[in-house]
Amino acid sequence: MTLWLRRLVRVLVAAGALGVALPARGQDATPAASPEGAGELAGAEAWETDATDAAKLNIYGFSDFTFWYPLMKADNPWRRVLKSQPSFFVGNLNTYFDSSLTDRWRALAEVRFLFAPHGTTVDQDDGTVVRIDNTVEDNAEFGNQVRWGGVVIERASVEYAVAEWLTVRAGLWLTPYGIWNVDHGAPAIIGIRRPFTVRQQPFPERQSGIEILGARDLGAAEVGYHLTLSNGRGPADSSYDLDANKALGGRAWVRLRAVGELIAGVSFYRGRFTSTRERWTTNAAGHAYLEREPLIQYDEQALAGDLRWRKGGWHAQGEAMWNERRFVNPYRPAQSAATPGMFVPDGARWGGYGLGGYRLAWHGVMPYLGVEYFRFAPGDLPGQVGYLPYGFGVTAGVNVRPVPTVVLKVEFIRATFPEAATGWGDRPLQGASAQVAWAF
Amino acid sequence: MGGRRPALAAFLLLLTTAATAAPAVHPDPSRTLVAVVGAKTKVQDLSSHGLRRLFLGETVFDAAGRRLLPLNWSAGTPERIAFDRKLLGFSPAESGRYWIDRKIRGEGQPPRAFAGAATIRRLVASVPGAVAYLRADQLDASVAALKLDGLKWDEVGYALRLAAGELP
Numbered sequence: 001m002t003l004w005l006r007r008l009v010r011v012l013v014a015a016g017a018l019g020v021a022l023p024a025r026g027q028d029a030t031p032a033a034s035p036e037g038a039g040e041l042a043g044a045e046a047w048e049t050d051a052t053d054a055a056k057l058n059i060y061g062f063s064d065f066t067f068w069y070p071l072m073k074a075d076n077p078w079r080r081v082l083k084s085q086p087s088f089f090v091g092n093l094n095t096y097f098d099s100s101l102t103d104r105w106r107a108l109a110e111v112r113f114l115f116a117p118h119g120t121t122v123d124q125d126d127g128t129v130v131r132i133d134n135t136v137e138d139n140a141e142f143g144n145q146v147r148w149g150g151v152v153i154e155r156a157s158v159e160y161a162v163a164e165w166l167t168v169r170a171g172l173w174l175t176p177y178g179i180w181n182v183d184h185g186a187p188a189i190i191g192i193r194r195p196f197t198v199r200q201q202p203f204p205e206r207q208s209g210i211e212i213l214g215a216r217d218l219g220a221a222e223v224g225y226h227l228t229l230s231n232g233r234g235p236a237d238s239s240y241d242l243d244a245n246k247a248l249g250g251r252a253w254v255r256l257r258a259v260g261e262l263i264a265g266v267s268f269y270r271g272r273f274t275s276t277r278e279r280w281t282t283n284a285a286g287h288a289y290l291e292r293e294p295l296i297q298y299d300e301q302a303l304a305g306d307l308r309w310r311k312g313g314w315h316a317q318g319e320a321m322w323n324e325r326r327f328v329n330p331y332r333p334a335q336s337a338a339t340p341g342m343f344v345p346d347g348a349r350w351g352g353y354g355l356g357g358y359r360l361a362w363h364g365v366m367p368y369l370g371v372e373y374f375r376f377a378p379g380d381l382p383g384q385v386g387y388l389p390y391g392f393g394v395t396a397g398v399n400v401r402p403v404p405t406v407v408l409k410v411e412f413i414r415a416t417f418p419e420a421a422t423g424w425g426d427r428p429l430q431g432a433s434a435q436v437a438w439a440f
Numbered sequence: 441m442g443g444r445r446p447a448l449a450a451f452l453l454l455l456t457t458a459a460t461a462a463p464a465v466h467p468d469p470s471r472t473l474v475a476v477v478g479a480k481t482k483v484q485d486l487s488s489h490g491l492r493r494l495f496l497g498e499t500v501f502d503a504a505g506r507r508l509l510p511l512n513w514s515a516g517t518p519e520r521i522a523f524d525r526k527l528l529g530f531s532p533a534e535s536g537r538y539w540i541d542r543k544i545r546g547e548g549q550p551p552r553a554f555a556g557a558a559t560i561r562r563l564v565a566s567v568p569g570a571v572a573y574l575r576a577d578q579l580d581a582s583v584a585a586l587k588l589d590g591l592k593w594d595e596v597g598y599a600l601r602l603a604a605g606e607l608p
Contacts, residue, residue, distance in 0.1 A: 058549055098549065103507040103569070108546055155546065161499045161507070174546070185544035215498065217489045257529075364533060404536030439540045 061095035064186035064437035071412075071430045078429040090115070091435075092186055094154065104161045110154040118147045153238070155206060165214035172238055173211055176226040176251050177203045177267035178306040178319045186437035190315070190355060190366070190399050192411045193433070196374040196391065197351035202302045202323035203269045204233045207247065222255040232271030233300070243297070247271025260311025269302040274331075297331035298346075300324060313359040315366070320352035325377060335379065344379035351375050351390075357399065364401035370394070388420040409435045469576030471607050473523055473600035474593040475586040476574055478565040483508075485587040486571070488599035492527050494571060497539075497548050502569070510551035511563055511572040517555055518608040523573055526600060573600065575607075 069086045072079045083089075097109040118134035138144040157171030175181055180198045183189050209230025216223055231237045232247030253265035277295045282288050302323040309316045326346045327333075335342045357368030375390040397411030414430040475491055477483050483502045486494075494500040500508045513520035515532060524530040530538060539550040554560055557578040564570045565582040572583075576593060579585060585592065588599045 060543055062544055096543070096546070098543075098546075100549075103509070106548070110546065164499050164501060167499065182545050183541070188541040188544040217487075217493055219489060222493075361533075364537075401533075401537060404533065404540045439544065 056100055058098040059095065060098070060440060061093070062185045062187050062437065062439045063093045064091045064435055065089070066091050066192065066433055066435040069432045071432060072427070076427045077423050078427060082429070082431070094185065101158075105158065106161075107158045109156040112152040112154050113149065114152060115147070115149040118149055157211075163214070165216050167213050169211040169213065170209075172206055172208045174206050175203050175249065175269070176211070176213070176228070177249070177269070177302075177304050178265070178321070179308055179317055180319065181205060185439075186435065187405070187407045187439045190317075190357060190368055191370060191395055191397060192409050192435050193395075193413065195319070195353040195370075195372050196393060196415070197319070197321050197353060197372060200323075200349050200351075200374065200376065200380060202321040202349060203249070203267065203304065204230075204237070204247075204271075206238070207231065207249070208238045209246070220256070220258065224253050224255075226251045230271075233273045235275045242276050242292075243272050243274040243294075245272035245274075260309060260314070263306075263308045265306045267302075267304040267306070270300070272299050272328075273297065294328070294331040296333050297328040298325050299328065300326070313361070313366075314356075315359065315368075316354070316356040318352060318354035320350075322348060322350035323377070324348040333379070347377040347379075349375060349377035349380060353393075355395075359399075359401075364403075366399040366401070367397070368399060369396050388417050388424055390419065391415050391417040405439045407435075407437045409433070409437070411435075467576075467594060467601055471602050471604075472576040472593060472598070473519065473526070473573045473602065473607075474576050474579060475588055475600060476561075476564055476572055476579065476583040477586055478568075478570065479582050479584045480565075481568070481584065483571075483586065484584070485590060488527070488588045491571070491586075491588060491599070495523075495528060495551060497542055497550065506569045509567060509570045511560060511567075511570050512551040512553040513560070513573075514553045514555040519573065519575060520553070522602055522607045523600070526602060526606060 065088070067086070067088050068083050070079050070082065070084065093113045095111050095113070097107075097111075099107045101107055117132045120132050122130050122132065124130060134148050135145050136148060138146045153172060155171070155173050157169050157173045159167050159169035161167045174184065178198075180189065180195060181203070186192075207228060207230035209228060211226060211228045213226045214224060226249075228247075228249040230247050230249070231241035232245065234240065234242050236242075247270060249267070249269040249271075251265050251267040253263060256262045256264075273296070274294050275296045276292050278290055278292045280288055281291045300323060302321065304319060304321040306319045307317065324346075325348070327344070332343045334340065335344055351372065351374030353370060353372035355368060355370035357366045359366040370393075372393040372395075373390070374393070376388060381388055393413065393415040395411060395413050397409060400408040402408075411433050412430070413433070414428050416428045417425045419425060475486065482504065490500050494508055494510045495512065497510075502508055513523065515536065521532055524532070524535045528535070542548065542550075554563070557574055560572050560574060561578070561580060561583050564572045571586070574583070589597075591598045593600070
């Protein structure tokens with residue numbers, strides 16, 4: 001054999017050995033054991049249909065059950081405005097109806113079922129307090145009685161995803177400000193109760209109108225926005241705008257992943273509140289018409305900032321809010337029936353809270369600590385409370401989430417009001433709560 | 441005669457270089473996750489950020505304007521645990537909490553999840569826009585591997601390549 005032929009044979013042998021050593025890409029290796037059974041395949045067939053054809057409705061929700069124990073003496077006036085005795089109660093029962101109508105259209109409704117108005121109280125002008133009793137005869141069972149409650153439509157909207165950076169939402173939606181108002185459900189929030197600042201609703205809790213939103217991933221950061229146009233705030237704002245002034249709002253946020261996950265946002269709102277006095281009357285030509293004039297009217301604007309950071313088990317969040325209200329004269333309300341001729345002044349309410357905790361791997365236990373400061377605007381509190389400009393609050397608790405769908409919480413709250421009127425200011429508001437919240 | 445010897449030597453040198461470099465180009469298929477779409481789909485490339493956003497429930501469209509549909513492995517499967525940890529930074533408990541909290545905020549449903557490679561391959565192949573992930577040794581002709589950030593799954597730097605111990 002010639003020399004070059006011997007060398008060629010050596011090369012071919014070497015190449016053949018190399019081919020055996022390299023793994024064959026795309027070739028099925030011995031299939032890993034897979035647990036596909038009849039149920040798995042049925043689920044797959046259902047998803048094939050849902051993903052390619054029909055709109056699919058998902059129903060889910062959350063609820064919570066709480067025990068409140070006041071840690072205040074019997075003569076503490078705060079005990080009289082809260083649940084004065086240790087009490088069990090179901091707080092929230094919310095159900096979602098979520099439908100992907102197509103791959104771009106989606107509809108979402110959230111409904112909260114209430115025991116209220118049964119059991120709630122109404123202050124009368126003469127100072128008496130009336131407790132509402134909705135007990136009625138059960139027309140389906142003779143001799144039986146039922147207590148009927150109500151329903152809150154938290155949101156009902158439809159949205160269309162135009163692009164990754166633009167979704168248009170129409171209907172009733174939760175105002176996209178801060179953290180707490182959007183998280184809003186007991187299993188998702190760390191603590192038990194709403195921060196005082198959020199409770200004062202510096203922004204409307206929900207609005208009826210149009211919202212556009214979107215986000216963009218820039219690699220190191222993700223940025224997003226919300227812009228809203230709505231009826232604003234009013235006595236029946238989900239269905240009626242009693243003035244020609246539409247409210248504007250929005251939020252801009254950024255998410256950074258360099259050190260854990262950090263989300264920072266700023267929000268704004270501007271609108272007009274109008275309530276009206278209405279009566280049927282006749283004009284000079286004798287034709288009946290509905291005469292409507294403002295009863296209370298004010299312009300308001302609000303700003304808020306929020307921050308949330310998570311890394312490993314660490315969790316920290318905080319929000320600061322400010323709302324300014326300017327009444328339109330002469331539609332300024334009186335301070336109270338007891339003080340005729342004195343009217344609610346313009347003013348601002350503002351405050352914030354901070355909360356931090358660490359979630360252990362052991363049963364998802366998370367001790368947390370929260371602080372808050374809140375300043376009321378004139379007219380925010382019932383006249384019986386008197387002068388109460390601001391307050392401090394401290395919350396300490398444990399949030400245990402042994403499985404993702406169940407959360408157990410124990411919390412202590414103490415709030416003080418240094419400059420409040422005698423009787424209120426020299427008494428702290430404090431108590432303990434235990435809660436179980438679940439998602440279904 | 442004098443020209444053949446250098447050419448043959450160069451050829452042998454090239455072959456030797458390829459042989460010694462092979463382990464870095466071809467990772468262990470049983471320890472590499474690969475983002476996949478149906479074999480007939482036109483989507484060939486996706487950024488790792490886009491894949492992350494998709495499996496976090498965000499809206500992601502392909503270049504043709506079709507919405508991509510994520511398809512997950514069931515919770516507790518080794519592939520799901522590894523994927524969540526590698527791409528999303530979630531432990532199994534964190535993943536569960538993330539999806540519950542997201543539903544309560546009204547931000548949508550988690551991706552449908554299945555426990556077997558055969559089911560996932562079938563769905564990816566049949567549902568337009570479906571995106572899933574498989575181990576490299578689970579690929580077949582019905583699915584196509586997506587490039588991530590322009591890299592093929594067997595190239596260094598592929599976003600879903602797992603280190604030792606990352607696949608339970």
